[in-house]
Amino acid sequence: MAATEAKKIIIDTDPGIDDAMAIFLALRSPEVEVIGLTTIYGNVYTTLATRNALHLLEVAGRTDIPVAEGSHVTITKGTKLRIADFVHGADGLGNQNFPPPKGKPIDMSASAFLVEQANRYPGKVTVVALGPLTNIALAIELDPSFAKNIGQIVLLGGAFAVNGNVNPAAEANIFGDPDAADIVFTSGADVLAVGINVTHQVVLTDADRDKLASSTGKFAQYLCKILGVYFSYHHDAYGTKGVYLHDPTAMLAAINPSLITHMEGAVRVQTTGITRGLTILYNKKKRFAEITEWSDQPMVKVAVTVDAPAVVKLVMERLMD
Numbered sequence: 001m002a003a004t005e006a007k008k009i010i011i012d013t014d015p016g017i018d019d020a021m022a023i024f025l026a027l028r029s030p031e032v033e034v035i036g037l038t039t040i041y042g043n044v045y046t047t048l049a050t051r052n053a054l055h056l057l058e059v060a061g062r063t064d065i066p067v068a069e070g071s072h073v074t075i076t077k078g079t080k081l082r083i084a085d086f087v088h089g090a091d092g093l094g095n096q097n098f099p100p101p102k103g104k105p106i107d108m109s110a111s112a113f114l115v116e117q118a119n120r121y122p123g124k125v126t127v128v129a130l131g132p133l134t135n136i137a138l139a140i141e142l143d144p145s146f147a148k149n150i151g152q153i154v155l156l157g158g159a160f161a162v163n164g165n166v167n168p169a170a171e172a173n174i175f176g177d178p179d180a181a182d183i184v185f186t187s188g189a190d191v192l193a194v195g196i197n198v199t200h201q202v203v204l205t206d207a208d209r210d211k212l213a214s215s216t217g218k219f220a221q222y223l224c225k226i227l228g229v230y231f232s233y234h235h236d237a238y239g240t241k242g243v244y245l246h247d248p249t250a251m252l253a254a255i256n257p258s259l260i261t262h263m264e265g266a267v268r269v270q271t272t273g274i275t276r277g278l279t280i281l282y283n284k285k286k287r288f289a290e291i292t293e294w295s296d297q298p299m300v301k302v303a304v305t306v307d308a309p310a311v312v313k314l315v316m317e318r319l320m321d
């Protein structure tokens, strides 16, 4: 038994191949207790995200964990969503067409569930947000004390001082709902953003995948079935001999913060124009002559370096076990 109490986490997710890895990783990590999954659009539409979340919990034998379905539209009620099926396959899980899950989501929205859990365990729950931030922003709107009651929000999102992956300005999760992201960054909650400036340093190589495939572990076997589409996409789009471990890196940063270093500052998100989804950190080192949109905003943490070999090692060990 772990010496200290396991950290309670809720995974807000749009599964997604790297989401599947991150969810399994969390379930295999004694440092955390997964108390729920909430679903969101991004890699797939929300309805399919819910189906995939239920399916992944069935694969893991963890149907005791509740799934709460999240928003089908952006915080501004936008319905023109950008869905990354070209990264994950039409089913979000590598075009494997798994049978539908037996389970059902709970009779509560994702944002209501987030608020309920934050109130039940004030300061004790970490949300690991792996998709666009609509549900988290809705929770902040639903309950003005959510930002204070939630322990931490660790989010996979942003491209800090590097190009995005949707276009040169924007990373996919922030681009998915920039207005929601700006609400989260300026909410006053304890936020740690793990952006692609960090996750692009963490690569699972073709050789690592072969090693995973040779494992008899249930999770490794399952992941090797679905990883093909994700690898093909990376080979074509980036010319890398491996895939970026976005969601697993954010998950491990939540589990063990010493795997990353971070800066602190105020983050604002561009919500319009050609740089929609751009994330800009102001490090508060210079006092500007004018009041800016960053001036009185709360400090958040932004990951800047990562111990990539340690992250890959943990991913391999825990998924092969």
Ligand SMILES: O=c1[nH]cnc2c1ncn2[C@@H]1O[C@H](CO)[C@@H](O)[C@H]1O
Residues within 6 Å of the ligand: 016, 017, 018, 019, 043, 084, 087, 130, 165, 166, 171, 172, 173, 196, 237, 246, 247
């Ligand atoms: O090129 C891409 N376009 C859109 N989404 C992507 C791309 N690469 C990865 N992701 C997905 O978006 C999140 C990271 O930004 C990850 O969840 C990843 O699965």
